Amino acid sequence: MEDLARRVREKAREKGAVILAHNYQRPEVQDVADFVGDSLELSIKAMETEAKTIVFAGVDFMVEQAAILNPGKTILTPEPSSICPMAWQLDPPIVGEYRKKHPNTPLVVYVNSFAEVKSMADYVVTSSSASKLVSKLDAEKILFGPDRNLASYVAETTGKEVVAVPLNSYCPVHIGITKEKVLSVKERIPDAKVLVHPECPVETRKIADFVGSTSQIIKAAGEINAKRFIIGTENGVVHRINKLYPGKEAYPVSEDTICPNMKKITLEKVYRSLVSNEVVVKVDEKIAEKARAVLERSFELLGVEVPWRRK
Numbered sequence: 001m002e003d004l005a006r007r008v009r010e011k012a013r014e015k016g017a018v019i020l021a022h023n024y025q026r027p028e029v030q031d032v033a034d035f036v037g038d039s040l041e042l043s044i045k046a047m048e049t050e051a052k053t054i055v056f057a058g059v060d061f062m063v064e065q066a067a068i069l070n071p072g073k074t075i076l077t078p079e080p081s082s083i084c085p086m087a088w089q090l091d092p093p094i095v096g097e098y099r100k101k102h103p104n105t106p107l108v109v110y111v112n113s114f115a116e117v118k119s120m121a122d123y124v125v126t127s128s129s130a131s132k133l134v135s136k137l138d139a140e141k142i143l144f145g146p147d148r149n150l151a152s153y154v155a156e157t158t159g160k161e162v163v164a165v166p167l168n169s170y171c172p173v174h175i176g177i178t179k180e181k182v183l184s185v186k187e188r189i190p191d192a193k194v195l196v197h198p199e200c201p202v203e204t205r206k207i208a209d210f211v212g213s214t215s216q217i218i219k220a221a222g223e224i225n226a227k228r229f230i231i232g233t234e235n236g237v238v239h240r241i242n243k244l245y246p247g248k249e250a251y252p253v254s255e256d257t258i259c260p261n262m263k264k265i266t267l268e269k270v271y272r273s274l275v276s277n278e279v280v281v282k283v284d285e286k287i288a289e290k291a292r293a294v295l296e297r298s299f300e301l302l303g304v305e306v307p308w309r310r311k
């Protein structure tokens, strides 16, 4: 494994490529990456590098997102069958249907969606920016999708009416992080703080000490004055916390809180992708342009500097 990791790094250097790994990737893939983080954060990091080739160890919509934000660069996926089943639950016809049913209602989409869906939305948010952006909107009713759990979290934290688009969309991994499972780990480690993702069911969120995106969970584990943590999100985050904070201990809610699609990407596949320059992911330029405009509007409303306007 060490030898393969060294070959991956050598190949990336030789090609002038940057390797991005999402927080849910296998530990050995995270360990060879130039950057590890949330999906949007990673695409922005890629914009800031000189690299002309980006290998994105993440699921389909994340690789597309990198293509939207990095026109002119070669975006590679090491495993094209690594998909996000939640993103697939919101397609353009569903957007059209809800737009028609709820006219004059702003549509906010989660970054976990495809380029075409983003291009049809009013705003795009991450799990960390969703509540902040919705609270700034001059509207009491919002369409939000995909993910009914994040939609209900946004409703709770903003006091607005949030209609989930579609009504029953969810992440198959986070939906399995139940209150009962968390409580059973808590029984074994009573002093542990519970940190969970807003894609978890509302009953789980209610018993948590902290609710936030993967990056916010990682940050919180470093800042909260406690030694042990129960991590209510994909288990890749457990690895990151244990690696970043040697004096602390992170525990999964269950050994099977695994996104199987994320885990399809192996070190071997990252190496093959670098060697073969495959598989290239492209987004239609007109769609990418519209999606970038929606992202730009979202950054502006959030009061965040638009990354591609930075000098």
Ligand code: SF4
Pocket (backbone or CB within 6 Å): 024, 059, 083, 084, 085, 086, 087, 112, 171, 172, 173, 174, 234, 259, 261, 262
């Ligand atoms: S953990 Fe859920 S939302 Fe994230 S990539 Fe896997 S299926 Fe999609």
